[in-house]
Amino acid sequence: MAVHKHSKKRDAILECVRSTASHPTAEWVYAQLKPQIPDLSLGTVYRNLAMFKQEGLIGSMGVVDGMERFERNTEPHTHFICHQCSAVIDVMDVDPPTHLGSQVGCGSVQDCILTFTGLCNQCVSNSAKA
Amino acid sequence: MAVHKHSKKRDAILECVRSTASHPTAEWVYAQLKPQIPDLSLGTVYRNLAMFKQEGLIGSMGVVDGMERFERNTEPHTHFICHQCSAVIDVMDVDPPTHLGSQVGCGSVQDCILTFTGLCNQCVSNSAKA
DNA sequence: TTAGAAAATAATAAAAATTCTTATTTTTAT
């Protein structure tokens, strides 16, 4: 029933994504694990993240600043993107208006994606100081 | 008052984006114009699209399948993305729920982006035939 | 209208993110 084999590296990559609320890039995951697993290869991170995503073990909220952002939360939910520091934050209190899908005039709608952008709290603070 | 100079190529690039309801990539614009302007360079298309976008003469709805999608409509509006053929279609009848921005708990919200995904009519037809 | 400064362009190199290739190593079922 196992859909794939396990390896120390593979497990570490999955655990890395699952243990952060941030929305990491492949490069970030690689940088996190490299100290503990010195012979880890970036290609392995890319390959496994793609596999986990396809199997639904992790999610991806899309590309921000040219880099794909993975996430542990695989349920549809709203995001906030800071266009200063590119932080991606889950907005659990505001649900995407899925019901509006019936009003979309084209094609057959499957998903509804809601995203807010602006300055995150940290960048707001930094702006005030500057 | 002119914010930039004009050239035949520059004007053609802007007109190309303004005359289509599709959400073209730089490559697409280049392919459209190349037959009429054989010495057009792809770098020129990229450079001018970036400039038009910065000046607010055109918009960009983001990156789909690794390619930035420009658009003539610079007003905030909803999009539909076909995840089969990557077509991007404006959804003018459903407005992004901007008012929900006040319920977002993090940072200072500036924009609200609403996107639907699914199969466009053409891909639905093609699926039925197959 | 024409000279000359400023900006735009073509061609090409370079950068950045991601994917592919291949030889080797690890995992897992037997």
Place this chain on the structure above:
DNA sequence: ATAAAAATAAGAATTTTTATTATTTTCTAA
């Protein structure tokens, strides 16, 4: 333990986009 199957490292290759530089075009104003 063994052998087949899958995973990995290293590095090459691809893809999209940006930067560099020599040349050409645009625009200003004399």
